[in-house]
Amino acid sequence: MLPGVGVFGTGSTARVLVPMLKAEGFEVHALWGRSEEEACSLAKELSIPFHTSRSDDVLLHQDVDLVCIYIPPSMTRQIAVKALGIGKNVVSEKAATAVDSFQMLLMEGYVGEVQVCDVRVYGPSLLDQSYGWTCEDLMGGGGLHTVGSAIIDLLSYLTGTRAQRVHGLLRTFVQQNDTIRGIRRVTSDDFCFFQMLMGPCTGGVCCTVTLNFNMPGSFLHEVMVVGSTGRLVARGTELYGQRNGSKREELLLGDGSWAGPDVKDIPLPHLLGLGAMVKALRQSFQEHEERRLWARGPVAMAPTFEDGLYVQTVVEAVKRSSFSGEWECVEIMNKEPDPNHNICEAQKRNKN
Amino acid sequence: MLPGVGVFGTGSTARVLVPMLKAEGFEVHALWGRSEEEACSLAKELSIPFHTSRSDDVLLHQDVDLVCIYIPPSMTRQIAVKALGIGKNVVSEKAATAVDSFQMLLMEGYVGEVQVCDVRVYGPSLLDQSYGWTCEDLMGGGGLHTVGSAIIDLLSYLTGTRAQRVHGLLRTFVQQNDTIRGIRRVTSDDFCFFQMLMGPCTGGVCCTVTLNFNMPGSFLHEVMVVGSTGRLVARGTELYGQRNGSKREELLLGDGSWAGPDVKDIPLPHLLGLGAMVKALRQSFQEHEERRLWARGPVAMAPTFEDGLYVQTVVEAVKRSSFSGEWECVEIMNKEPDPNHNICEAQKRNKN
Numbered sequence: 001m002l003p004g005v006g007v008f009g010t011g012s013t014a015r016v017l018v019p020m021l022k023a024e025g026f027e028v029h030a031l032w033g034r035s036e037e038e039a040c041s042l043a044k045e046l047s048i049p050f051h052t053s054r055s056d057d058v059l060l061h062q063d064v065d066l067v068c069i070y071i072p073p074s075m076t077r078q079i080a081v082k083a084l085g086i087g088k089n090v091v092s093e094k095a096a097t098a099v100d101s102f103q104m105l106l107m108e109g110y111v112g113e114v115q116v117c118d119v120r121v122y123g124p125s126l127l128d129q130s131y132g133w134t135c136e137d138l139m140g141g142g143g144l145h146t147v148g149s150a151i152i153d154l155l156s157y158l159t160g161t162r163a164q165r166v167h168g169l170l171r172t173f174v175q176q177n178d179t180i181r182g183i184r185r186v187t188s189d190d191f192c193f194f195q196m197l198m199g200p201c202t203g204g205v206c207c208t209v210t211l212n213f214n215m216p217g218s219f220l221h222e223v224m225v226v227g228s229t230g231r232l233v234a235r236g237t238e239l240y241g242q243r244n245g246s247k248r249e250e251l252l253l254g255d256g257s258w259a260g261p262d263v264k265d266i267p268l269p270h271l272l273g274l275g276a277m278v279k280a281l282r283q284s285f286q287e288h289e290e291r292r293l294w295a296r297g298p299v300a301m302a303p304t305f306e307d308g309l310y311v312q313t314v315v316e317a318v319k320r321s322s323f324s325g326e327w328e329c330v331e332i333m334n335k336e337p338d339p340n341h342n343i344c345e346a347q348k349r350n351k352n
Numbered sequence: 353m354l355p356g357v358g359v360f361g362t363g364s365t366a367r368v369l370v371p372m373l374k375a376e377g378f379e380v381h382a383l384w385g386r387s388e389e390e391a392c393s394l395a396k397e398l399s400i401p402f403h404t405s406r407s408d409d410v411l412l413h414q415d416v417d418l419v420c421i422y423i424p425p426s427m428t429r430q431i432a433v434k435a436l437g438i439g440k441n442v443v444s445e446k447a448a449t450a451v452d453s454f455q456m457l458l459m460e461g462y463v464g465e466v467q468v469c470d471v472r473v474y475g476p477s478l479l480d481q482s483y484g485w486t487c488e489d490l491m492g493g494g495g496l497h498t499v500g501s502a503i504i505d506l507l508s509y510l511t512g513t514r515a516q517r518v519h520g521l522l523r524t525f526v527q528q529n530d531t532i533r534g535i536r537r538v539t540s541d542d543f544c545f546f547q548m549l550m551g552p553c554t555g556g557v558c559c560t561v562t563l564n565f566n567m568p569g570s571f572l573h574e575v576m577v578v579g580s581t582g583r584l585v586a587r588g589t590e591l592y593g594q595r596n597g598s599k600r601e602e603l604l605l606g607d608g609s610w611a612g613p614d615v616k617d618i619p620l621p622h623l624l625g626l627g628a629m630v631k632a633l634r635q636s637f638q639e640h641e642e643r644r645l646w647a648r649g650p651v652a653m654a655p656t657f658e659d660g661l662y663v664q665t666v667v668e669a670v671k672r673s674s675f676s677g678e679w680e681c682v683e684i685m686n687k688e689p690d691p692n693h694n695i696c697e698a699q700k701r702n703k704n
Contacts, residue, residue, distance in 0.1 A: 115566060191558065216596045244569065326678060
């Protein structure tokens with residue numbers, strides 16, 4: 001049975017997500033916005049019966065079993081933890097596309113042994129019109145946090161291995177613009193390059209990722225996997241392949257199946273990915289009678305929160321590397337961080 | 353007055369170069385090949401009156417004033433030094449294309465302040481059919497030596513600055529193949545990635561270069577320069593540009609002016625570059641009566657031997673970085689290397 005849905009966020013993703021959910025048969029019962037006005041206006045536009053600017057009103061809403069969170073990253077954790085704590089299901093983060101075909105072909109050995117992955121995402125600035133979390137590295141803004149984390153997840157999924165060592169370089173070329181000036185300065189990266197060495201030390205995979213958001217008027221999203229017997233390239237929503245010995249690329253998957261309206265702020269691959277995720281969610285819940293139970297099968301490729309911890313660890317290692325200039329190891333935390341970290345440091349110093 | 357030419361080499365470059373030289377009015381008097389047979393066969397094919405396998409026979413040939421050297425890198429130095437020593441002119445190395453238009457647009461401020469350069473060269477294996485210098489890193493084989501050095505030169509020319517620090521990663525994915533096996537192993541790189549930080553520490557340019565020669569059946573040669581107000585991209589022999597605010601790329605230069613025959617082993621950009629260089633050489637020599645004098649103007653963009661030393665220093669730093677895993681500084685040697693380097697080391701050790 002399909003669960004009732006509560007949505008957090010009034011941005012472009014939320015605006016697209018709600019009609020998608022409804023089209024798959026989900027009922028959206030509640031909407032949360034940062035201000036009463038934002039929530040009210042979007043709820044009216046999307047015909048959502050209840051809106052609020054107090055998060056508990058959505059979390060505790062009796063018809064809400066599934067919570068979809070599309071708000072600034074720094075606020076996501078708090079709400080996700082609370083929702084999970086009271087036994088509700090949580091969906092967060094964006095989704096990619098053409099991924100399952102890609103992975104199927106890799107599994108079938110289309111490229112042979114994977115040697116190199118090369119990802120490039122070019123686009124216009126990620127900054128909001130006004131100063132906000134997108135400008136702040138510590139608030140989760142910037143290319144590495146916003147796009148890089150999805151790429152890390154994708155490459156780990158595609159290659160079936162995890163990053164062992166990373167080397168990165170972050171830059172903020174545009175620190176001020178027409179709307180962000182005076183004493184304010186952008187600290188989040190608009191250019192991010194990193195390398196990941198994945199899998200075993202010998203015979204592992206070299207990944208290079210280039211993110212550049214100083215390119216208004218273009219949107220390029222390319223994922224290339226080169227192996228010993230061929231290569232696969234996803235460009236936007238299309239998947240191409242070329243086997244060694246073949247003279248040209250073949251189009252393996254031309255996913256032009258987006259029948260919905262064009263959405264200005266969201267690139268097509270993300271739009272298609274979001275649509276695919278909502279469909280998988282529907283299948284996952286449909287298999288069970290109880291409205292909070294779901295099947296792993298249809299959403300198997302969606303990253304879990306444990307995957308999220310791994311991705312976050314890689315992101316932190318890239319940031320460390322950009323600072324130190326050295327290769328940094330990716331070491332997943334396996335116990336809770338010490339909440340009194342700073343105090344301990346001070347005590348240690350006093351002892352000496 | 354045009355000088356008489358002597359050519360070293362019987363490979364694909366020499367085979368293309370000789371007709372180009374003749375078309376511009378140069379007379380090719382002598383050809384050197386590693387074996388008498390190779391030299392004889394190509395001399396007959398290209399109607400060159402004299403051939404030999406002894407280098408002095410070309411260098412001391414009375415009609416030869418200009419020496420063109422297209423032989424394995426490890427042998428080039430010896431011959432170039434000797435030719436220069438007896439007052440002859442020397443041309444060596446390959447040439448690129450579309451470079452002058454590119455640089456003119458950069459000078460005119462098409463992209464504003466340069467932020468990022470991104471170069472990608474993908475192609476089939478660089479190895480010869482049989483075991484030889486192309487397989488050996490120490491003999492100057494591999495992507496970094498063969499293609500990377502030309503890219504370093506290009507980026508320095510385009511940005512008008514030099515690399516300060518580099519970080520690199522070299523890999524040899526294919527260490528053995530059908531013809532190279534047994535105890536023999538390829539040591540030259542077939543995958544090379546490096547970053548160069550150019551110009552001043554703050555406000556400098558980030559360059560990323562990816563060379564992958566495990567991609568048979570494809571030849572991609574892309575140089576992208578991203579700046580504060582727009583970007584320029586050379587793809588193969590075509591130059592595209594897009595200014596911020598514009599919705600699409602414009603074709604700025606479609607250099608399809610190659611009227612000669614297709615040559616299997618040489619990609620079109622190199623072919624066009626070679627043609628342009630021969631034309632510039634002709635103009636350079638024509639301006640003077642004396643056949644060994646030449647004008648700097650037409651060949652101003654050709655790298656000098658001093659540029660060569662800089663490029664070689666960057667290449668060595670990339671190799672050091674791939675070994676150490678750290679950023680390496682580019683420090684140009686400004687005195688002769690100590691010829692007794694090893695002895696001194698041993699002496700130092702004895703003193704301790």
